[in-house]
Amino acid sequence: MGMTLLLGGCGSTGSSDVTLRLVAADYGDSAANSSKKYWDSLVKAYEAKHSGVKVEVSVYSWNDVDAKVKEMVAAGHAPDLAQIGAYADYAAAGKLYPASDLLSIRTQADFLSQLSDAGQWNHTQYGIPFAASTRVLFYNKTLFAKAGITPPTTWDQLAADAKVLKDKGVKYPVALPLGPEEAQAETMQWMLSGAGADTGGSGYTDDVGTYTIDSAQNVDTFTWLKDDLVGKGLTGPVAPGRLNRADAFAAFADGQVGMLNGHPTLIQQAEKKGVQFGTVPMPGRTGTARASMGVTDWMMAFKQNGHADRIGDFLNFVYSEKNVLDFSRDYGLLPVTGSASTAMSDSDAASDKALHPFLDQLPTSELYPVGKTSWAAVAAAVKQNIGQAVAPGGSPSAVLTRLQATATAADSSAS
Structure with a gap:
């Protein structure tokens, strides 16, 4: 299961204008359901309410996305945001913002606890859960x-x-x-x-x-x-x-x-x-x-370009109940927040009910030791x-x- 957001440099055409660059993994299996469509729609909705911020999203296959972000970081051009398979190496290298520097208290508290815990390196959360699945x-x-x-x-x-x-x-x-x-x-x-x-x-x-x-x-x-x-x-x-x-x-x-x-x-x-x-x-x-085994893909924010406030505001939007549910439903994955999980659990829609057996496994699931470099x-x-x-x-x-x-x-x- 995987996806990456690439939010790279910050261009500015004025004191308040910022471009966030996001690199994201593609969860689709064809051009028709590429994750690019999800991000294009989400970014359009966000930019409509935030005239001073542009978000440029680059979507890569799971075969390429982790390597792409690694190349960018090595070249000194880290994205602002990346949604990829692992965060610990970047956290250990001091390249990431802690989640608490970015997210509102409400957003951070909404993540399922075992997923937030898995996002910790050295007792601080740097990995922000993005999508989950169980077996x-x-x-x-x-x-x-x-x-x-x-x-x-x-x-x-x-x-x-x-x-x-x-x-x-x-x-x-x-x-x-x-x-x-x-x-x-x-x-x-x-x-x-x-x-x-x-x-x-x-x-x-x-x-x-x-x-x-x-x-x-x-x-x-x-x-x-x-x-x-x-x-x-x-x-x-x-x-x-x-x-x-x-x-x-x-x-x-x-x-x-x-x-x-x-x-x-x-x-x-x-x-x-x-x-x-x-x-x-x-x-x-x-x-x-x-x-059961659980798997989570991760969002992370790089410090290189600054803009913690803008990045945090965008992430608070990304993790709204509606947007988390939309992504989960589009790609048959499990929500990473309590509010969206409850909404899916309470839903009688056929597509949501098909995910209930997996959702039932999530609270007791065990994840890879992703906090270990x-x-x-x-x-x-x-x-x-x-x-x-x-x-x-x-x-x-x-x-x-x-x-x-x-x-x-x-x-x-x-x-």
Whole structure:
């Protein structure tokens, strides 16, 4: 899930005229629904009420936006605002305004608390949540009905369902995308589902932020995946380490997948192909997983060009209930504010009701450790290596131990 706003330099044609430059990620999947349309409409409404401020928005694909902002900052031309995937490196380098220097008390208090907390570096919030999503288990209702099975609530039931689906000829009984595109997400969801309510654990780190990738729970989780799913031929013809999330989603939309972890954008993708699907909370080792994985994309404001007051006024407008809801509804994502979340939860509109299962997971969701400047390096290592943990002859313990060593070294270097 991602998007970037680029608000770069400040041009002035008079003492009160300011141009804010925003770089934003594109959440659309075609020119017809590009995020550029959302920002053009929002900026037009804002500028109509603020004659002294112009906002120039540049929208880039998620493949390019983070790198584009990095290039701009390195060249000494930071945007005023960027909405991208990570903020911690810029915060640690002293390049960002704290959120409290920008936002009204009302706006800052409206953010969902766990998202605001995730936006903190060194106990100060620099990352401003922009869009969120959670994961649930999607299942193909048609394939389940033909197989005479019901959605699972435990790992044992999931494996049993997958076995029946395999016997019925389903190509991917349960898709396990551990390929390099987004393996860090699939990995974290399984880590969370393997951590019981009585044993704690929160994915990649413990409660105080120390990496625990090679914990006994995580080793047990990947051993189960290797032995009980992959080893029994229940994950399809493509090795998990080579199966990317986009390909798994496309296969689900083509009716070839029985079950997989998915985020809200899969709804529209499946509906376009006419797939009858349902969603349930992610199964856990002995019952429903205690937490779902959450993902948040971030807005941040760079100090280089000044204009904190103008930037803050614009952001207060961006985060109004109406604008947050409009964006969330346009792109099938979850609101990051309490007011917009309540409005969506109370809505009976079909499009909003489709997001309710994901919204229900948000309050207890666990996010990536994005406040750690080491996270980018750790995520890259997970993407490249985690598939080996479930490969034939692979060792979950050895792979997770290597990843833990990488994380510990990256953390030490970052500090």
